Amino acid sequence: xxxDVLIVGGGIMGCATALELARKGKSVIIFEKDTxxxxxxxxxxxxVRCQGRDIREIAIAVExxxxxxxxxxxxxxxxxxxxxxxxxxxxxxKELQVLVKRQEKLNAMGYDHEVVVDLAEVRRLSPHVADxxxxxxxxxxxxxxxxxxxxxxxxxxxxxxxxxxLKGTRVIEASTTSSGFKVRTSRDxxxxxxxxxxxxxxxxxxxxxxxxxxxxxxxxxxxxxxxGRMPGMMNGTSLxxxxxxxxxxxxxxxxxxxxxxxxxxxxxEKEKIWVDPMQMAKAAKIMVEIMPGLKKAQMMRCWxxxxxxxxxKVPIVxxxxxxxxxxxxxxxxxxxxxxxxxxxRVMSQIMLGQKPELPLxxxxxxxxxxxKTAK
Amino acid sequence: MxxxxxxxxxxxxxxxxxxxxxxxxxxxxxxxxxxxASPGGQIYRNITQATPRxxxxxxxxYTDGLEVIKAFKEADVDYLxxxxxxxxxxxxxxxxxxxxxxxxxxxxxxxxCTGAMERPVPFPGWTLPxxxxxxxxxxxxxxxxxxxxxxxxxxxxxxxxxxxxxHLFALNAPIVAILDTxxxxxxxxxxxxxxxxxxxxxxxxxxxxxxxDVHLTALKRxxxxxxxxxxxxxxxxxxxxxxxxxxGKKEIAxxxxxxxxxxxxxxxxxxxxxxxCEHTWDPIQRFWFPKVGLDGRTNLPSVxxxxxxxxxxxxxxxxxxxxxxALTIANEMRRISDAEFEEQAQPVRDMLELDISxxxxxxxxxxxxxxxxxxxxxxxxxxxxxxxxxQIRDMIEAGYTDHNExxxxxxxxxxxxxxxxxxxxxxxxxxxxxxxxxxKIRQHRLRPPIKPVSLQELANAKVGETDEx
Numbered sequence: 001x002x003x004d005v006l007i008v009g010g011g012i013m014g015c016a017t018a019l020e021l022a023r024k025g026k027s028v029i030i031f032e033k034d035t036x037x038x039x040x041x042x043x044x045x046x047x048v049r050c051q052g053r054d055i056r057e058i059a060i061a062v063e064x065x066x067x068x069x070x071x072x073x074x075x076x077x078x079x080x081x082x083x084x085x086x087x088x089x090x091x092x093x094k095e096l097q098v099l100v101k102r103q104e105k106l107n108a109m110g111y112d113h114e115v116v117v118d119l120a121e122v123r124r125l126s127p128h129v130a131d132x133x134x135x136x137x138x139x140x141x142x143x144x145x146x147x148x149x150x151x152x153x154x155x156x157x158x159x160x161x162x163x164x165x166l167k168g169t170r171v172i173e174a175s176t177t178s179s180g181f182k183v184r185t186s187r188d189x190x191x192x193x194x195x196x197x198x199x200x201x202x203x204x205x206x207x208x209x210x211x212x213x214x215x216x217x218x219x220x221x222x223x224x225x226x227x228g229r230m231p232g233m234m235n236g237t238s239l240x241x242x243x244x245x246x247x248x249x250x251x252x253x254x255x256x257x258x259x260x261x262x263x264x265x266x267x268x269e270k271e272k273i274w275v276d277p278m279q280m281a282k283a284a285k286i287m288v289e290i291m292p293g294l295k296k297a298q299m300m301r302c303w304x305x306x307x308x309x310x311x312x313k314v315p316i317v318x319x320x321x322x323x324x325x326x327x328x329x330x331x332x333x334x335x336x337x338x339x340x341x342x343x344x345r346v347m348s349q350i351m352l353g354q355k356p357e358l359p360l361x362x363x364x365x366x367x368x369x370x371x372k373t374a375k
Numbered sequence: 376m377x378x379x380x381x382x383x384x385x386x387x388x389x390x391x392x393x394x395x396x397x398x399x400x401x402x403x404x405x406x407x408x409x410x411x412a413s414p415g416g417q418i419y420r421n422i423t424q425a426t427p428r429x430x431x432x433x434x435x436x437y438t439d440g441l442e443v444i445k446a447f448k449e450a451d452v453d454y455l456x457x458x459x460x461x462x463x464x465x466x467x468x469x470x471x472x473x474x475x476x477x478x479x480x481x482x483x484x485x486x487x488c489t490g491a492m493e494r495p496v497p498f499p500g501w502t503l504p505x506x507x508x509x510x511x512x513x514x515x516x517x518x519x520x521x522x523x524x525x526x527x528x529x530x531x532x533x534x535x536x537x538x539x540x541x542h543l544f545a546l547n548a549p550i551v552a553i554l555d556t557x558x559x560x561x562x563x564x565x566x567x568x569x570x571x572x573x574x575x576x577x578x579x580x581x582x583x584x585x586x587x588d589v590h591l592t593a594l595k596r597x598x599x600x601x602x603x604x605x606x607x608x609x610x611x612x613x614x615x616x617x618x619x620x621x622x623g624k625k626e627i628a629x630x631x632x633x634x635x636x637x638x639x640x641x642x643x644x645x646x647x648x649x650x651x652c653e654h655t656w657d658p659i660q661r662f663w664f665p666k667v668g669l670d671g672r673t674n675l676p677s678v679x680x681x682x683x684x685x686x687x688x689x690x691x692x693x694x695x696x697x698x699x700x701a702l703t704i705a706n707e708m709r710r711i712s713d714a715e716f717e718e719q720a721q722p723v724r725d726m727l728e729l730d731i732s733x734x735x736x737x738x739x740x741x742x743x744x745x746x747x748x749x750x751x752x753x754x755x756x757x758x759x760x761x762x763x764x765x766q767i768r769d770m771i772e773a774g775y776t777d778h779n780e781x782x783x784x785x786x787x788x789x790x791x792x793x794x795x796x797x798x799x800x801x802x803x804x805x806x807x808x809x810x811x812x813x814x815k816i817r818q819h820r821l822r823p824p825i826k827p828v829s830l831q832e833l834a835n836a837k838v839g840e841t842d843e844x
Contacts (some may be wrong), residue, residue, distance in 0.1 A: 015670075035777070042783060128691055148783030228791060228827060251785075272651070275823050277470050277833075281477070283835035298827035300791055 003027040005351065006181060008171050008207060009219050011041035012147075013329045013336065014199035015154035015165075017351075019075070022161035024348055026158055031183065032168035032264035035305065040201055041337070043281050043305035044147045045224050045249055045259040048338045049115050049137035051086040052240055054314050056362035057339065058111060063358060064342035065113075065141060071341075075359025077153035080146030082251050085124050087117075088137045088240040089290065094240040099137040114139050118335025125237040127358060128293045128328070133170060137242075144238065144257075147337060154340070180325055195351055197327045202306035203289035204316075213322040216311065216368060217331045219302040221266040221273040222259065225280050228298040229254035246286045256297070258283050261334070266305050273304045309333040317343065317363035318350065327351060328365055377453065380404045382704060383469055385460050385484040385646065388416020389690045390697035391488035392443045396450035398486075399699030401710045406453075408458040408471055414444055416490055417510065418690045420517040423678040429520060432545050436538075436690070437517075443694055461824035463487070463650045467673040472828055477836035484677055484704050487650070488697065492643040493535075494662070495796045496747055497756045497764070501580030501716045502599025509539040511635035523633045528618040530554035530607050531637035538585050539635065544592045551575035552629045553593065554620055556603040558637070558744045568736035577735050601627060605746060635704060639741055640687045645795055649821040650678055656814040661686070661743050662799070665817060667797050669727060670720075671700030679704065688731045693729035723758070748803035756804075757797040759790020769802055771808035778802065778819040791827050794819045 005021055007014045010032025018028045036042070048068050050061045071079045086224040090096035096116075103116050114137050122129060122136045155165055170186040180194040205217035234250035240260070247260035262279040266272065280302055287294045310316065311332035320326040329347055330337065346356040384395040386515060387409035409412075415422040419800040421429075428679055430438050447454075453839065455473065466812040467482045493508045503827040506803045509531065548819045563605050572579055575681030593600050606775040619628045641662040644654065652664040653674045664686045671679035681791030682693035699720055706716040706829050750756060752765030762785055778794065778801045781787055794801070798819045806813050 035780070039781070146784060148780055152780070152784070226789075227830070239470075274464055274466070275462070277477075278479075278821060278836070281833050281836040284830045284836075288830055289836050295829075295831040297830045298791070299824060299830060299833055300827050301789070301793060301822045303822045304823070 009199035036155035067341035075157035079150040086142035141370035390693040394697035399450040401705040470802035505615030527633040532557040567742035572733035573737035762787040
């Protein structure tokens with residue numbers, strides 16, 4: 001079978017890319033070894049957050065945020081999205097200075113979505129934070145969404161546009177041909193396409209190596225937990241910290257989703273993760289310091305998902321240098337969910353040979369090599 | 376408290392007690408973690424403190440437990456009661472709550488003796504106060520001699536229904552009706568297992584006598600026993616007021632404030648699934664049970680499973696399985712030679728085989744009836760999150776056939792019980808609404824902690840160092 005574009009990985013990046021390409025007239029086949037949203041796309045903490053992002057991602061994130069508000073029209077699902085301002089707390093004056101500097105930097109770049117707020121505003125947004133907090137940086141338009149629903153909605157939208165999603169189908173071999181690429185699947189079938197897209201998340205480095213283009217993507221198992229219902233505790237505001245690891249997402253039903261960079265041991269080969277409860281103990285320790293009322297909360301459930309990470313925590317997006325026609329969208333390092341709508345759009349633009357509406361230079365696959373030569 | 380053992384046994388029911396005593400007697404360092412305050416599990420619950428009257432009412436099926444308790448007490452076992460295990464790993468790590476703090480222990484072998492639970496079946500009104508399970512009632516009696524004093528209806532299918540009816544009659548509880556939901560047509564296909572069952576004719580006769588005695592008492596006290604009952608429902612405003620059902624073509628209704636239900640017993644596999652044991656579907660009893668040999672071995676080299684958590688066979692079998700598992704581990708640790716193992720294991724295997732011979736008959740006779748999960752659309756299935764059968768059917772209609780995905784979208788099974796109550800029902804709804812064979816349907820994944828843990832307790836835990844990437 002043939003298609004213009006073969007996409008490996010049916011997560012949200014693969015489906016968003018496929019959707020945009022199909023709308024621009026390309027035929028697309030997605031190979032998904034399980035079902036769409038099985039790993040990080042469908043099992044992340046659901047943060048739709050511009051606040052606190054790496055400066056290099058801000059332009060894409062701000063544009064993506066607009067698309068989150070339009071999902072009901074564009075993919076026929078609200079994705080469970082709702083606004084929950086994201087407030088990053090400063091626990092001392094030194095941290096507050098970090099936040100002030102960040103706002104200045106963003107303002108100079110022309111962005112005004114993150115603003116420093118005083119203690120009164122912190123308390124208005126989040127009345128139960130601990131007494132030692134001195135201020136914060138808030139993004140009022142940040143929110144949360146349901147990751148599984150979003151992943152499925154993107155997959156369904158892509159299918160409606162004619163994209164073929166081969167579920168339960170793993171790519172076993174991939175190679176270049178005179179006219180593009182050829183892959184063999186776990187069902188022992190062959191497919192050909194002019195272009196190939198690597199959306200394989202945690203498996204991105206391994207997959208790309210198969211085509212002779214190794215990537216500095218490593219796998220990780222971000223670990224999250226959810227508390228029992230704590231009505232009124234978060235007051236609808238999600239929280240982050242400046243000097244320590246923690247993210248608290250205020251779900252609408254009163255539960256709190258806890259993330260922020262905790263990791264569990266895992267085995268990518270066996271697709272097995274061992275949830276490390278001591279990581280959650282670390283998180284719990286910080287939680288009760290930041291919000292003493294949480295002493296009464298219960299940890300209901302922990303979960304993890306396979307994710308692809310890069311050491312500078314910014315993704316690789318663009319065409320391979322070594323293998324023309326191979327494109328990468330990977331290495332989102334546990335914060336790609338919010339960016340996905342926009343990633344689909346810019347990917348479709350570069351794959352059709354157009355200039356992307358926002359520059360992608362910071363996400364180049366060879367940016368690490370540049371650093372080496374600079375040294 | 377020691378932090379490292381040769382073996383940690385989880386659960387102090389007959390399997391856990393027999394296993395840990397046997398292990399200790401072979402010279403292994405053993406700890407037993409159990410949720411209850413005293414040993415015995417569900418079947419021998421509170422046996423060490425029970426009064427003579429409780430022993431008299433509950434009979435030899437209960438009192439027999441004193442023997443296994445005695446052997447356990449004589450063995451050199453570190454017994455940690457009131458310990459709630461909330462996570463176990465194939466590395467031999469066990470995490471649990473005790474006395475307001477989180478603890479971690481490690482062992483070369485884990486033996487999971489988590490027993491069985493009553494099959495949770497949603498029906499209209501099942502969340503009303505006053506509805507409880509037969510086993511729950513039995514526990515109240517074992518713990519604190521509680522007996523219903525207001526009108527009570529018993530409904531369901533299986534031996535436990537009759538056992539509890541007998542006890543309640545003996546305690547003069549005001550039973551107003553017994554509703555047997557076993558379909559009459561199930562008797563015939565069960566008969567082919569009768570010859571094997573008759574290997575234990577004493578046991579079978581005891582069962583027959585139990586049911587006959589309950590019928591006789593019911594007749595004397597003018598308590599109706601209805602057969603072939605369907606469409607069970609509880610009605611009332613804030614509490615059960617009426618128990619209604621269909622019997623043949625007739626609608627029946629009884630005024631009662633308590634409804635005791637039991638639709639069979641299933642293995643309690645929460646911890647087994649969390650740790651990663653592979654499971655198999657039983658098409659007769661319609662439950663998932665771990666892939667475990669009678670020697671207790673699972674797919675994970677360090678994890679063993681014994682007792683009813685492996686397959687529901689009853690208390691005596693659980694004890695034999697516990698013993699066999701202990702011998703297997705002792706052999707693997709070279710505390711007994713292969714020859715000694717064979718010599719000692721064979722008689723236990725023989726007793727076990729004899730003990731379970733009536734099970735195929737009982738399993739078939741009391742198989743879940745075909746319409747058991749024909750739950751009306753407006754009935755709550757997930758009581759933690761208030762999700763109805765209709766909402767779940769809508770998801771299945773939309774193409775979802777994986778409870779994990781359904782959970783992630785409509786929160787069914789996301790509450791504190793982690794699908795322990797709604798899991799079997801959601802599974803049956805998926806089987807009903809999709810064309811998938813049950814064994815091809817993905818099982819609901821259990822995430823640690825399998826029981827809620829307070830953040831304060833967790834925050835006080837000693838934090839081990841783990842790599843951060």
